[in-house]
Amino acid sequence: MKFQVICSIILCLISCAVELHGMNWKIVKMMRDTMTCMKDNGVNIDEFKHYVSGAGVPADHKLKCFENCQLEKVGIMSDGTYNMEYLKENINNNLADEEKKKQAGELISSCGSGLNDIEDVCDKGSQVFTCFRTNKDIMSSIIQ
Template identity: 25%
Template sequence: MKATLFSVALLVLLAHVQCDSKFHQLMKQCMEETKTAESDLKDFMSGGMQSNASENLKCYAKCLMEKQGHMVDGQFKADAMLATLNNVPQMKDKMAEITSGVNACKDMKGSNDCDTAFKVTMCLKEHKGLMGPH
């Protein structure tokens, strides 16, 4: 059986699975706060989410994580992320795989809080901790 493709990490996860106006507002706020252009996000995603992201994009990941309670004081909150994902109907039957990925990434550290958020995001992508559209 062909495995489900996991290609989109935290940067856009909830936008695709919830598509609610609150999350879109968070995305807009973070783009403004970090001076990240929508075109930069699209380029990053279409480029396969390579790890050579700008500092703005790394801080965008941090901003989203903080606003969702998934990062506090530079520390990734794995339990908070799992609780959020567990409440998304599309994720319920994939929680074992998601939990494994989140646990593999929970202790990632970067050179600063933005880098930590980005490293966690890339780790989740690598470990298939977050499911994206296929």
């Protein structure tokens, strides 16, 4: 309960700061979604700090569910299904460089390979999350 109150206060303060300074609402939504995924999957603040410190692939199932939740919030996963076409459509709509589109499409496809063999929704989402995390340098070069 204490955690939820602290998160609510933080969100209120962030919302006020955004309103006053004109920050991007996408950041606030991302933070709200992160807190929701933490709460929904029983991830406490210490576990979250350890996770974001770069601890690598989570072994704890609730952290895998947290990752899947994050992907569901942005539309990459939906009820255990990897939304590859959704991602490719977004890339095509938002990238002008054809070579970068090709690289992104290949990465999106490779991150979807082997998912049909995984039954657990959280394991599936975590594998996709791990693939994107592992290829963060490629992703950064595509986005720049």
